[in-house]
Amino acid sequence: MRKYLLRSTALGYLLIILIGPLAMMIWRTLGDLDGAWAAITSHNTLLAFKLTLYVTAIAVPINTVFGVICGLVIVRSTFPGRGILNAFVDLPLALSPVIVGLSLVVLYGANGWFGFFGDHGIRILYAVPAIVLATVFVSLPFVAREVVPTLREIGDEQEQAARTLGASGWQTFWKITLPSIRWAVVYGVVLTAARCIGEFGAVLVVSGNVEGKTQTATLRVDDAYQFAYGNYAPAYGIALVLAAMAVLVLVAMTLVKPREEAA
Amino acid sequence: MEGAGAALSIGFVITFLSVVVALPIAALVWFSAGSGFDAFWTVVSSPQAVAALKLSLVMSALAALTNAVLGTITAWVLVRDDFRGKSAVNAIIDLPFALPTIVAGLVLIALYGVQTPLQLDLGFVHFQATITFSRWAIYFALLFVTLPFVVRTVQPVLIELDTEMEEAARSLGAGEFTVFRRVVLPNILPGILSGLTMAFARAVGEVGSVILITGNLPYKTELASTFILQRIDGDPHGAAAVSVVLLTISFAVLLTVGAFRRHATRHERA
Numbered sequence: 001m002r003k004y005l006l007r008s009t010a011l012g013y014l015l016i017i018l019i020g021p022l023a024m025m026i027w028r029t030l031g032d033l034d035g036a037w038a039a040i041t042s043h044n045t046l047l048a049f050k051l052t053l054y055v056t057a058i059a060v061p062i063n064t065v066f067g068v069i070c071g072l073v074i075v076r077s078t079f080p081g082r083g084i085l086n087a088f089v090d091l092p093l094a095l096s097p098v099i100v101g102l103s104l105v106v107l108y109g110a111n112g113w114f115g116f117f118g119d120h121g122i123r124i125l126y127a128v129p130a131i132v133l134a135t136v137f138v139s140l141p142f143v144a145r146e147v148v149p150t151l152r153e154i155g156d157e158q159e160q161a162a163r164t165l166g167a168s169g170w171q172t173f174w175k176i177t178l179p180s181i182r183w184a185v186v187y188g189v190v191l192t193a194a195r196c197i198g199e200f201g202a203v204l205v206v207s208g209n210v211e212g213k214t215q216t217a218t219l220r221v222d223d224a225y226q227f228a229y230g231n232y233a234p235a236y237g238i239a240l241v242l243a244a245m246a247v248l249v250l251v252a253m254t255l256v257k258p259r260e261e262a263a
Numbered sequence: 264m265e266g267a268g269a270a271l272s273i274g275f276v277i278t279f280l281s282v283v284v285a286l287p288i289a290a291l292v293w294f295s296a297g298s299g300f301d302a303f304w305t306v307v308s309s310p311q312a313v314a315a316l317k318l319s320l321v322m323s324a325l326a327a328l329t330n331a332v333l334g335t336i337t338a339w340v341l342v343r344d345d346f347r348g349k350s351a352v353n354a355i356i357d358l359p360f361a362l363p364t365i366v367a368g369l370v371l372i373a374l375y376g377v378q379t380p381l382q383l384d385l386g387f388v389h390f391q392a393t394i395t396f397s398r399w400a401i402y403f404a405l406l407f408v409t410l411p412f413v414v415r416t417v418q419p420v421l422i423e424l425d426t427e428m429e430e431a432a433r434s435l436g437a438g439e440f441t442v443f444r445r446v447v448l449p450n451i452l453p454g455i456l457s458g459l460t461m462a463f464a465r466a467v468g469e470v471g472s473v474i475l476i477t478g479n480l481p482y483k484t485e486l487a488s489t490f491i492l493q494r495i496d497g498d499p500h501g502a503a504a505v506s507v508v509l510l511t512i513s514f515a516v517l518l519t520v521g522a523f524r525r526h527a528t529r530h531e532r533a
Contacts, residue, residue, distance in 0.1 A: 014337070089280070092284065102499075239369045250357055
């Protein structure tokens with residue numbers, strides 16, 4: 001009896017918050033499939049998706065390299081201020097994306113500390129560089145956070161053994177350390193990619209949101225809803241494409257997670 | 264890690280974090296300080312800003328607490344219960360993490376928006392389950408985006424937890440509630456608390472999921488994040504002032520999460 005009560009509470013909650021609304025959005029998109037499809041395949045929507053993928057393709061490698069090195073520094077080295085570093089890496093998770101955007105606007109704005117870029121004709125704000133900076137900021141912690149516990153768990157005995165046998169630091173990293181944390185890295189990369197594709201608040205502030213130029217896929221959804229004039233199929237349709245990408249991410253996560261735990 | 268490689272790595276990590284994260288935040292704080300404390304205080308203590316900050320904190324706390332209770336139940340069901348489709352339910356829990364927040368907002372509008380199919384017309388009275396432009400919209404959106412946190416911090420602890428302890432308590436005559444309160448809860452409490460604080464931190468800054476569904480009505484559904492957003496173009500100093508307050512709250516929450524996590528790991532080692 002108690003078992004069924006708990007089960008129906010959990011499933012009922014998921015139905016109200018998650019599954020029901022999601023099913024309804026799919027239903028509404030199917031209700032005007034032609035309208036949704038026209039919106040998805042329109043020139044500016046395709047450009048928006050292209051920009052999102054472009055920014056993701058830049059931000060993910062940057063944060064992967066940073067995340068792995070940062071994880072190594074946190075776990076394998078001792079220096080004063082390591083605790084502060086550890087806390088600092090998590091900061092983007094707790095910060096409102098709007099604040100991330102505003103701080104970039106202040107830093108790179110005409111009167112900002114880095115305003116000199118604009119004086120030399122290098123456009124950062126309201127252009128692709130600012131979108132990349134905002135995306136790198138918000139997706140920064142994911143690889144590091146996955147790598148840190150795995151590095152702690154595997155310990156450094158194998159690395160020390162390699163060192164005693166004469167391997168250089170570089171060789172030890174490529175032959176011992178990286179292979180043993182690879183699934184954690186892959187999992188972190190998947191999470192980073194999801195965050196990059198889904199970023200909205202920070203990009204909204206720094207991008208200028210110009211259709212076909214600085215409008216990412218999530219901004220496109222926002223636009224399609226705001227200018228829907230009662231016809232919401234375009235917004236639902238574009239949102240559904242993003243949701244499908246999220247489901248792909250989810251599938252990748254479930255495929256990678258067991259291996260990570262086994263490693 | 265030692266020698267030149269270690270020094271180089273440490274240098275790289277610190278430089279990268281400084282340029283990407285620390286400098287923008289320092290610039291924001293500097294910008295806010297530039298207008299003087301009086302100007303800062305005038306904005307921050309204005310009734311509209313106070314209302315927005317208060318609403319953000321209260322709604323985030325409500326959503327985090329709700330998910331602490333329902334997330335713990337969900338984790339329990341996923342670990343101890345067995346039914347068809349359980350692995351699918353387990354996978355879908357992570358969806359709010361993977362789904363763009365603007366899509367999350369739209370998903371809720373699809374079911375609970377003005378065109379909701381959840382209507383009941385009794386002739387003399389008309390029920391409609393619409394939440395848009397109300398505080399319910401904020402509550403639902405924050406519940407959606409913070410759903411996985413507590414589930415994912417409690418679930419691994421429950422998996423590790425030996426049922427023998429509970430059986431021993433039961434054989435000694437403890438009732439189900441006592442077993443939960445005295446045996447299970449002390450074990451999963453650090454997980455619940457760290458999930459709860461992370462959910463709270465996430466909810467306080469939330470933008471994407473609330474921007475379309477709440478309508479940003481001042482004093483009613485305007486949150487701190489949307490307050491900032493609306494002022495960035497016209498009143499950047501006002502936006503920066505409220506940002507600094509929100510930033511301070513985020514730092515405090517982050518330190519709390521760190522403390523919980525340290526406590527949890529110390530607990531493990533003991």
